[in-house]
Amino acid sequence: MPHFRTAVSLALPLLAASMLAAPAHADVKDGVDAWQRGDYQGAVAEWRPAALAGDADAQFNLGQAYKLGRGVPTDLAQAEAWYRRAAKQGHLQAEDNLGLVLFTANRRDEAMPFITRSAERGEPRAQYVLGTAHFNGDLAPRDLARAYALTKRASDAGLGIASARLAQLDSLIPLEQRQRGLAMLPEIEKSEARARLAAVTASTPAPAASAAPPSPIKTASLPASVPGASYTPPPVIATPAPPTPAARAATIAAVEATAAADAAKSKPGTTYAPPPTSEKQPPAAAAPKPKPANNAPIAVRETPTPARPTGGNSPWRAQLGAFGVEANARNLWASLGKKHAAVAARQPIYLKTGKVTRLQTGGFANKGEANNFCAALSKSGQACLVVDK
Numbered sequence: 001m002p003h004f005r006t007a008v009s010l011a012l013p014l015l016a017a018s019m020l021a022a023p024a025h026a027d028v029k030d031g032v033d034a035w036q037r038g039d040y041q042g043a044v045a046e047w048r049p050a051a052l053a054g055d056a057d058a059q060f061n062l063g064q065a066y067k068l069g070r071g072v073p074t075d076l077a078q079a080e081a082w083y084r085r086a087a088k089q090g091h092l093q094a095e096d097n098l099g100l101v102l103f104t105a106n107r108r109d110e111a112m113p114f115i116t117r118s119a120e121r122g123e124p125r126a127q128y129v130l131g132t133a134h135f136n137g138d139l140a141p142r143d144l145a146r147a148y149a150l151t152k153r154a155s156d157a158g159l160g161i162a163s164a165r166l167a168q169l170d171s172l173i174p175l176e177q178r179q180r181g182l183a184m185l186p187e188i189e190k191s192e193a194r195a196r197l198a199a200v201t202a203s204t205p206a207p208a209a210s211a212a213p214p215s216p217i218k219t220a221s222l223p224a225s226v227p228g229a230s231y232t233p234p235p236v237i238a239t240p241a242p243p244t245p246a247a248r249a250a251t252i253a254a255v256e257a258t259a260a261a262d263a264a265k266s267k268p269g270t271t272y273a274p275p276p277t278s279e280k281q282p283p284a285a286a287a288p289k290p291k292p293a294n295n296a297p298i299a300v301r302e303t304p305t306p307a308r309p310t311g312g313n314s315p316w317r318a319q320l321g322a323f324g325v326e327a328n329a330r331n332l333w334a335s336l337g338k339k340h341a342a343v344a345a346r347q348p349i350y351l352k353t354g355k356v357t358r359l360q361t362g363g364f365a366n367k368g369e370a371n372n373f374c375a376a377l378s379k380s381g382q383a384c385l386v387v388d389k
Contacts, residue, residue, distance in 0.1 A: 028058045035061075040071030051082065059086035060094040067097070076101060087114075092199055096123045103129060112139050119150065121199055122192035122383075124157035128165065135169070144173045148181030149188055158323040193381040316370040317349065317362040319385045320377070326350060329359040336382065342373060360387070 031046030044065050050058035063082035066075045080101050086094035099114025112133070118126035131150030133140035148169055154162035170178070320336070323329045329350055337344040349360040364370040367386060374384035 028055060028061065031058070031061060035070075040065065042071075044071035051085075054089075056086040056089040056091040056094070059083075059089075060091050060097075063094065063097065067101070076105065080105075090202065092121065096126060100125055100129070108139055116140075117195075117199075120191065120195040122153070122157075122189075122196065124154040124159040124162065127151070127157075128154040128159055128162045131162075132165070135173075144177040145180035145184065148173050148178050149184040152181065152185065153188060156328070157321075158325045158328040160324060189381055193378075193383075196383070314362075314364050314366055315388050316364045316367045317360045317387050318364070318370050318373050318377075319387050320359045320361070320382065322356050322358050324355055324357075326352075326357040329357045332359060336377070339380070340377065342376060 027046045027050045031043040031050075034040075034042035034046060044062065047058040047062045047065070051062045059082045063079045063086065065071050066073075066082065067079035068074070072078070080098065083094045083098040083101065087098050095114055096118045099111045099118055102108075102111035103115060115126045115129050115133075119130040127150040130140060131147045131154065134143045134147035134150065136142070148166075151162050151166045151169060155166045173181075321329060321332055323332075330348075333343070333348040343361070346361045346363060349362060351358040351360055361373075364373065370386045374386055377384040
């Protein structure tokens with residue numbers, strides 16, 4: 001049986017490049033508004049004090065900035081450090097990205113526990129990596145049927161590299177094993193819903209969205225295996241060279257030391273002075289006032305909010321997924337419309353943000369009505385998130 005290795009792109013394409021956490025904390029929300037305007041340095045200036053004070057959403061967002069090199073120089077060690085701090089507080093998206101950063105840095109044994117938990121919650125990139133591990137049998141038990149099933153789940157969620165891998169697995173995995181893999185899909189989908197619920201329940205506080213929403217199970221026509229077929233990995237996006245172990249350890253230690261020192265400064269009667277960084281940051285006081293975001297971040301911590309207008313001008317929407325391939329969003333809506341009368345009675349909204357298409361629906365009288373809509377879908381295992389347009 002051919003053997004292949006996984007190269008994972010940590011440029012966070014498709015499902016995670018634009019994910020930012022935006023809780024009610026004013027500084028973090030101001031930073032998200034600045035980020036969406038393209039003011040990345042202003043966003044970092046808003047997030048850094050909150051991150052040092054222990055806000056998990058700000059820590060995750062700061063990790064995203066260092067990973068993507070926006071507002072600060074690209075620094076995977078800094079990204080790892082901030083993701084790790086947020087993950088320790090139960091921030092599930094931070095845990096997802098931490099596992100992928102570690103895996104890309106070739107620290108695979110350290111990464112696999114994070115990868116496995118993320119895959120169990122339905123995170124497509126983690127499912128792609130875990131599926132490859134099951135195919136190879138070097139980082140997980142060799143299981144061709146499960147390898148095929150996990151790759152299929154990641155492909156159905158819109159992960160392009162998983163779709164390319166799945167087409168190659170059709171000639172590498174025997175037909176019987178692929179059929180077994182497809183038979184696993186209904187139970188895998190149910191397990192993902194249970195794992196997400198358990199993870200969010202155990203997190204205090206917990207992000208509202210623990211992972212990219214799963215797409216519905218799809219049938220597949222399986223071609224016969226081709227004996228002796230060879231495997232050529234599909235191309236992936238190149239990532240920055242990982243830092244050396246010594247540099248990484250020094251960076252993480254510096255982040256922890258800075259946070260510890262700043263915790264003492266956060267006592268009443270003291271003021272905060274941001275630590276020096278390589279980027280030129282505008283002072284936090286100069287940041288613009290919060291404005292409603294047209295494309296709200298898809299990871300939102302639910303917190304009490306003031307009453308909002310009801311009726312036709314209600315800003316509340318239900319988001320059912322984020323896809324790199326718009327056709328997958330349309331297919332999901334069509335599939336849900338056949339299963340749920342509440343979906344069939346509404347109109348879909350395909351919100352384009354860069355390369356990502358967010359599937360939403362609106363027309364809710366108030367947030368409570370949107371919550372009831374999502375609660376009904378969640379009972380069937382379909383992820384649904386209430387967002388403010």
